[in-house]
Amino acid sequence: MFNIGPHIIDSHAVLAPMAGVTDLPFRKLCLRFGAGLAASEMVTSDVRLWNSRKSSLRLAHDDEASPRAVQIAGGDPEMMVQAAQLNVANGAEIIDINMGCPAKKVCKKAAGSALLANETLVAEILSSVVAAVEVPVTLKIRTGTATDCRNGVRIARMAEQAGIQALAVHGRTRACAFRGNAEYDTIAEIVQAVSIPVLANGDIDSAERAQAVLDYTGAQAVMIGRAAQGRPWIFQEINHFLRTGKSLPAPTLGHIEQLLCEHIAALQAFYGEVMGPRIARKHVGWYLKTLPGAEAFRKTFNKLECAKQQHASIQNYFEMLRLNEDKAA
Secondary structure, three states, rough: OOOEOEEEEEEEEEEEEOOOOOOHHHHHHHHHOOOOOOOOEEEEEOOOHOHHHHHHHOOOOOOOOOOOEEEEEEEOHHHHHHHHHHHHHHOHHHHHHHHEEOHHHHHHOOOOHHHHHOOOHHHHHHHHHHHHOOEEEEEEEEEOOOEEEOOOHHHHHHHHHHOOEEEEEOOOOOOOOOOOOOOOOHHHHHHHHHHOOEEEOOOOOOOHHHOOOOOOOOOEEEEHHHHHOOOHHHHHHHHHHHHOOOOOOOOHHHHHHHHHHHHHHHHHHHHHHHHHHHHHHHHHHHHOOOOOOHHHHHHOOOOOOOOHHHHHHHHHHHHHHHHHHHHHH
């Protein structure tokens, strides 16, 4: 479909890196459903902090499909270079630079989307990291710092000149955070301004929306973030719709149950018997948010500390849903 350096990305939908979400089990699941690329959670460029268990799990790539992409964040060019080089030594095949995160704890360190206000520093970071590693370097940005300062086109041109090989653009400014609606005019302008692949991001929550955004912007792919939470099959839906113009049937209750049980088992294996069940809670909430009785179920489920109890609870919940379906029929 398109290339990032030597890597062929065979899908028009990729997974957005999300802190606390796109861990190794979730990335593997989204890749299985057809995501063309799934970058790791954002990792700090301060390698002194990598000794923590949290960072070590974010840096894990066990049995992960190629190309393995790692997103790094920071505001110091030398630290970003070191982080990029160490990640490549650890198996990263693509380095992604975060200049899109609007979180206060990231921006207050002059990282993430805060960097968009300092174009000189942006150019220095990009050129330094590209020169320091032999793998492709990509970039995630927003359309600008504020609605009256959308400098995304300038940043995109700088990125291409620095050697960045693909660019993801979230259709909001730093000031917008996640409020309001994403706008795609700036993304369309960026597509026209550069020759590298551009990935459109923001408010893309269905196959039909993905098609509309691709048509409107001319982007090579869409990047899916929050819409994939509890719905990893969205990549399959998008790929099918783009190929055929037809929508896939919604997954059955049995399919959702099986997938959810597989997912939480993988989380429990990855994080361990204490943290695994705790991490599983938010994913269970996302999977079930549109199903009947989910809110009441979650209140009980979130008190469970044992993996076996969690699995039994989920099976009982879905059995209740099937019985109610049979009664309604």
